[in-house]
Amino acid sequence: MLFEIRGFRFCSSARMLAALVFILLCIQPGHGQVCTEGFAYDRRARQCIDVDECRTLPDACRGDMRCVNQNGGYLCIPRSLYNQPYRPETPVLPEPVYPDPSAGFSDTFLPAAPRSVEPSYPRVRSTAQCLLGYAPAEDGTCNDIDECETNSHHCNPTQVCINTSGGYTCSCTEGFWLIGGQCQDIDECRYGYCQQLCANVPGSYSCSCNPGFILNPDSRTCQDVDECEDEPCSHGCFNTYGSFMCNCDEGFELASDGTSCIDLDECSFSEFLCQHRCVNTPGSFSCICPPGYYVYEDGRSCEDINECDTGNNTCTTAQVCFNFQGGYTCLNPLQCHPPYIEVSDNQCMCSAENPACRDKPFTILYRHMDLSSGRSVPADIFQMQATTRYPGAFYIFQIKSGNDGREFYMRQTSNVSATLVLSRPIKGPKEVVLDLEMVTVNNVINFRGSSIIRLTIFVSEHPF
Structure with a gap:
């Protein structure tokens, strides 16, 4: 397995966290001497000498790496660094670099940076049966001494001793780097190992998430929480990234707590929402009308x-029902007071041959109409004209009685007609009786007579 730290590549076993370790023991025959891997027995010198792997191994380093032989091993160094001073005896390793967190999260930590450990098996120049780091066994073979178990190693307290064949090496536990001979904690939070919140702890780290998120099973990334599943809103809920929003049904508004809904008082928005009276209801409103009216199809107007x-009236069969805005009245049968006589259902006449009719209107015609309270003015409300015309005659129209408040006046529109005009608003409910007189004047025959329209006006209580 290969690890790369600022341009250096080291060959190591997958089990070891150190950058430079010794692997399986290689035994070479030769006069009973055994050598560890990376050494070969020299018969002439009668000792184990280092093997130059850079020459003996084909393609020991690949790419833009240059092989540098080491005592018992070798290093792969970038060619750009090769010309820098390098002392195998007391090497100074460059500061380790973590992988780019933008490339994604790895499932394991990087191993601790390698350190150069001077082999604990010095070159043996004696003819001893076993090399240093081995002890003779009863059967005459040489057994490896476990320096870590016998506590005969020289690792400092921050390091971890790892036994090797014929020696040992000092390394660091997971989550620590070997820097300057000391194991220092790796600050994983500095390199973005967590998606959101990170807390560094000695030898490791802990990830957490902001409110509205939960930690994924990988213990590093965060996933949005769908708060709407717990139904936090009284009406509608809309999930957002890391949070949620509540909305309300029509006729309601969101309360200050952001989750509950309160009713809107639509009636307080405008006094013109309903023609008569507005009644607030949960989420809506309704319009009501006074007695004598019903709510129109638009739900707001009164008809x-x-x-x-x-037929919903109390008039008798002898009476005549007259409807006006907001009510009705029962008109009694016409009764003409002497000297008038009834000539139709709504007209009384005083005959010219009757001396008692002198200086009295020739006819009295009874009419009825309704008027809305507070109607805008001026308004033409009634028209009057001569039905019988005499040659040489002209006509005068005037209000003879009933206009005490001067709310009306007559406007002559032609020589035979006039219009009754409402000049001032009248508040109801009220009943007004006007005698509208048409005076006929004929100077040729020296004639002057008049006719009356007795107009009864029912003013409603409401302006509709």
């Missing part, structure tokens, strides 16, 4: 109920 058409 008059014609009690005379619906």
